[in-house]
Amino acid sequence: MHTNNVIDRNISSASAPAVDNSKNRYAFEQCATEKRNYLENKIAQMPEEYLRPHNSDWTTSIPLKCIQFAQRNFNGNFAQCDDEESKPKLTVYRPCQTENYTHLVYNAFHDVMDCFNLDPKEFYLQFMIESGFHINAFNKTGMDSGIAQFTANGIKKVISKNRISRTREALLSSSRPSCSRISSTMGAFDITSFSVERRCAMIAVPQNPYRSMFFNYIHTMLDQIELKSDVERELSTLESLKPALTDRIKRQLVYLAYNRGMTGIKRLLVGYSDYKKSMKQTATEQDLDLNQNLARVKKILRAEPEKREILARAIKKGKLNKLSFAEYAVIHKATYVADMVATQDYVQRQLGDQCSRF
Structure with missing residues (x-):
């Protein structure tokens, strides 16, 4: 956590x-x-x-x-x-x-x-x-x-x-x-x-x-229940994301919630939903999939931290097209997303598919 x-x-x-x-x-x-x-x-x-x-x-x-x-x-x-x-x-x-x-x-x-x-x-x-x-x-x-x-x-x-x-x-x-x-x-x-x-x-x-x-099991189950309830309650706000919220994506979000907290996850989802609406786009499962290569965006933000605010403002102004949820989250300081992806890649390189599934 x-x-x-x-x-x-x-x-x-x-x-x-x-x-x-x-x-x-x-x-x-x-x-x-x-x-x-x-x-x-x-x-x-x-x-x-x-x-x-x-x-x-x-x-x-x-x-x-x-x-x-x-x-x-x-x-x-x-x-x-x-x-x-x-x-x-x-x-x-x-x-x-x-x-x-x-x-x-x-x-x-x-x-x-x-x-x-x-x-x-x-x-x-x-x-x-x-x-x-x-x-x-x-x-x-x-x-x-x-x-x-x-x-x-x-x-x-x-x-x-x-x-x-x-x-x-x-x-x-x-x-x-x-x-x-x-x-x-x-x-x-x-x-x-x-x-x-x-x-x-x-x-x-x-x-x-x-x-x-x-x-940990009880905590995870509570997060799953809370996520499902919040999505249903805030359906009008998250309408553009609903088709993409598959069971696999929900599992990834619960993963992230263990570190970020469910309140933080909801804030990211609402923000990303607003972004997709401003782009007149409906999110796909691929858009919400956290298992993406984020090394480049993380490297840029580390080397030039001031670019985080520049990118965040560009999102609000609708100037960044086809931004994934993972990229959106990292720009908004949810760097744990990149950590999960990097760890999965490392395990895959060393031990193949026998240990984890993300």
């Missing part, structure tokens, strides 16, 4: 491991010092079922090396937590990517995907950008915490209206092993946990990464 320039900070082509497509995974790390083994003892105390893969339980899955690839290419910050009630302590040391650590994250991701009938390829990119699939990723500026990088507002949204308890009841009534594993390990959650002092509630093991992944 953070607003940093994620690609430049977290993705480095020089750190990409050699890919052996004949194997499902890379070698696990073995760290000699305690500086990077700080999660190992708590993970080792978890029941064995959380530390071995359950591919036969899942409807669909991605290779383990997809998770390892994201973890190795994350250059963000981390925090250590004694328990879920403690205050996060910033550390420069990333956790050791041992067999247990990697399998725990892999299982949590797939159990949530399987329990709620989600496609792991459609969520992979979000976690790679936000946290690199690290349990204790931490943004020291915004206090975004854990594998889902929850902010205070994000946690408030999820825990309001008794949503956690109601969704957990559905978990308990499910016959799927994946749902059972989620419910058994995430623990209770105090409403005061959204304070900065309690951010460890989204980081600490053994409750996490399952708790954070579960909360």
Whole structure:
């Protein structure tokens, strides 16, 4: 959910491991010092079922090396937590990517995907950008915490209206092993946990990464419902966009909303709709597709920031023809769009289509 320039900070082509497509995974790390083994003892105390893969339980899955690839290419910050009630302590040391650590994250991701009938390829990119699939990723500026990088507002949204308890009841009534594993390990959650002092509630093991992944699911579903409701309510305003708002495009917008916020997404959509009307154009799915090459426009705006205002004024005056929604968003400071596209391109170059779908 953070607003940093994620690609430049977290993705480095020089750190990409050699890919052996004949194997499902890379070698696990073995760290000699305690500086990077700080999660190992708590993970080792978890029941064995959380530390071995359950591919036969899942409807669909991605290779383990997809998770390892994201973890190795994350250059963000981390925090250590004694328990879920403690205050996060910033550390420069990333956790050791041992067999247990990697399998725990892999299982949590797939159990949530399987329990709620989600496609792991459609969520992979979000976690790679936000946290690199690290349990204790931490943004020291915004206090975004854990594998889902929850902010205070994000946690408030999820825990309001008794949503956690109601969704957990559905978990308990499910016959799927994946749902059972989620419910058994995430623990209770105090409403005061959204304070900065309690951010460890989204980081600490053994409750996490399952708790954070579960909360991410609820947050995503709420964004999807809100987007659908807003489009229907503001149909007259967004009439020029309606034919292009396919399920795939809506999924991309929810992706973007996780960083930008739903209010920001609505503002961008209304602005782009007004732009298309001024051009006497009806938007197509291709116009709204965020998966476009934005390197050039991003490079220009970085080198010459003053051009952002020039371009924004040109849009208002109807002087820029055939502008895509992605380009419109980047010009209006939604640079996360370009980050998503660049990350997808990078993953595709290194691992093909086996990890993500955008």
